[in-house]
Amino acid sequence: MNSAARPLFVATILVGSFLLFLVQPMVARLALPQLGGAPNVWNSAMLVYQALLLAGYAYAHVLQRLPVARQAMVHIGLFVLAATTLPIGLANLAPPQPGLETLWVPMLFLASIGPVFFLVSAQAPLMQRWFAANPNAGEPYALYAASNLGSFAGLLAYPLVVEPNFSLAAQGWIWTAGYGVLVVLISFAAWQRRTSPLAMPQRSEEPDETAEPVGWRRIALWTALAAVPSGLMLSTTTHLTTDMFAMPLLWVIPLGIYLLSFVFSFSDNRLVANFAERIAPFALLLVGGMAATVQTNATLNAVFAELVMLFIVATALHSRLYRHRPPASQLTLFYLVMSAGGVLGGLFTALIAPLMFDWVWEHPLLVLAAAALVPQRPWIDWIKRFNLPEQTVRLAYVLIIAVAILLTIHLDQQVEFGTENLLPVLGLTCLIALCGIMALGRRAAFLIIMVALMIGRGGWSNVKDSEGEMRERSYFGIYSIRDFADGTRQLAHGSTLHGMQLRTPGRELTPTTYYGPNSGAGLAIRNAPTLFGPGASVGVVGLGTGTLSCYRKPDQHWTFFEIDPTVLSYSQNHAFTFLANCAPKMPVVIGDARLELAKGPAARFDVLAIDAFSSDAIPLHLLTTQAMDVYERALKPDGILLIHISNRFMDLRPVVSALADARGWQARARFDDDPGDPVVISSDWIALSRDPASLDRLVAVSGDARWTDLPPPDTRVWTDQFASVLPFIRWDEVLGR
Helix, strand or coil, X not given: CCCCCHHHHHHHHHHHXXXXXXXXXXXXXXXXXXXXXCHHHHHHHXXXXXXXXXXXXXXXXXXXXXXXXXXXXXXXXXXXXXXXXXXXXXXCCCCCCCCCHHHHHHHHHHHHHHHHHHHHHCHHHHHHHHHHCCCCCCCCCHHHHHHHHHHHHHHXXXXXXXXXXXXXXXXXXXXXXXXXXXXXXXXXXXXXXXXXXXXXXXXXXXXXXXXCCCXXXXXXXXXXXXXXXXXXXXXXXXXXXXXXXXXXXXXXXXXXXXXXXXXXXXXXCCXXXXXXXXXXXXXXXXXXXXXXXXXXXXXXXXXXXXXXXHHHHHHHHXXXXXXXXXXXXXXXXXXXXXXXXXXXXXXXXXHHHHHHCCCXXXXXXHHHHHHHHCCCCCCCCHHHHHCCCHHHHHHHHHHHHHHXXXXXXXXXXXXXXXXXXXXXXXXXXXXXXXXXXXXXXXXXXXXXXXXXXXXXXXXXXXXXHHHCCCEEEECCEEEEEEECCCXXXXXXXCCEEEEEEECCXXXXXXXXXXXXXXXXXXXXXXXXXXXXXXXXXXXXXXXXXXXXXXXXXCCCEEEXXXXXXXXXXXXXXXXXXXXXXXXXXXXXXXXXXXXXXXXXCCCCEXXXXXXXXXXXXXXXXXXXXXXXXXXXXXXXXXXXXXXXXCCCCECCHHHHHHHHHHCCCEEEEEEECCCCCCCEXXXXXXXXXXCHHHHHHHHHHHCCCXXXXXXXXXXXXXXXXXXXXXXXXXXXXXXXX
């Protein structure tokens, strides 16, 4: 028998980790039809994953007290028992009450994948423990790098291979087959170690420091070094999915980077880890210094810089964690504490921060926590070079801090006035960063300079926005109300404009932004009396500022559908007065529109406008065949369906074209790319109908020829089981070309 059997254990860990992180985006994708596209859905899912990972590590820690043969009997037996919950599917839970999504979403994920995720998550520490049970096996911690490599591969495989090519049902069976392979590998690993004793001798090659008993201070350090990268990963995810699109491709990028940091941090080759430790303070200064800034127009460069910082900082912190690892005899305790730290970071970011803060303040706080923990070695050891006495050194640090603060004041003025010349901003930023580099080795001084840089790069303006009570945060996003000198009031969701109202007397009810008179929605709804008679029935999915209600005529019957009560409150408290003035008695149904429409009467609407957005994109579950079934039922036979597809990063026309083609509907696209009014924004609307005559009448009453045919349909129709946005990304826009 091969005493080490290293390839077998590597394969077992790789397969287990691959399955573990393949199922994460898969289950989040399963939940989209029920939960919509809110970025917090992924953060809630991640919190459940981390909690189950902690439970799995605790199980491995307790189980390792038994002889390996008995561990194997228990472990394999539980694997077989958990297999009765396969293939993976969503638990049948009643929909949440409005406002309770924060608790309901974790319960849904826990009930759906709890048993199998719990057991598979125990693989990494348990297999390393079994591996190290043989005194000739060698260092077990390198296998953790293999574990995270498998996790990284699973994350990449889902959006790039699995999601574009397999339905959700097929994905469930593929995962079940992988689960069976894992059980076989575990059985072989158990057979290899069937005669190994419980206890392992202390190897002489262990570093002296690892022989010391593990005290609470060391456990606290492990916890902090695990918690901060975990929380930072989730706060980065919130930024990406808020500014772009709530899809697994973007969900998995920060998580994949986070896992990749473990691969390098726990590797025997320390080149990348040492380099990350060295440059982490510089990355924090240049990129983390902008963590308190509202990204009003996120670019690929900004997103890329944030991801690079996440990788460098996570690698540096995990490398420090690795350097403080215990001997292999306490391996499961180490992973248990590390997992607990990950849960604490996730708990803070996914549950506590959304309740405490009106903006993603957890992100700059976590950046500062990282600055307090990353290894700090002076780049320029000017103290030794000049052999300065301690009192002089203290005065020098005070001077450096004073210079940084003075530069910060000037930088804040440059940022606040919005100077078009970026050179002063970049120059001042670099000078403050240089002060931070000079302060390396004195954490307090370094942190003060970090705070100063955050304030100077727009943080102070952001603080004033929070104090002004013009911003709110709900489970579905961050909303900001801004008043401008030109007499407009705007509502933004994340960095995306979601509505605008003129505050000039006499123009308060003027349609603005994407809803101008010549937009697709404006043309269809304001001409509804001509198309369907004076008593036309209109449904609108997505309230926003209520702008569309200004097209309502006295005899019409309107119904709005809005998932977030916070959005409705802006109309109720008259922050925006479209609804109060134009449709004060019209009902607003709170809840997911797809579910609420399915519960309502059939053949109800002459016009149904789908205007729901998660930041800059319509939620994916509103563009599937199952969603179209709901719309078809809600519309009258000659009714018109309007779908708003304006998006910076995706062209969804082929998706809607495929949906129309699959059921024989007619469709026309309206791209109002030159509104000719400064308060109206270019918009992309698509009108669809079962009755071709309805669309012909719409084109005729519009009075121009800017209604166009849709491009050829995509070869595959989106369903709840299959949908992939990859083919429709506008890479030129994403890359900023």
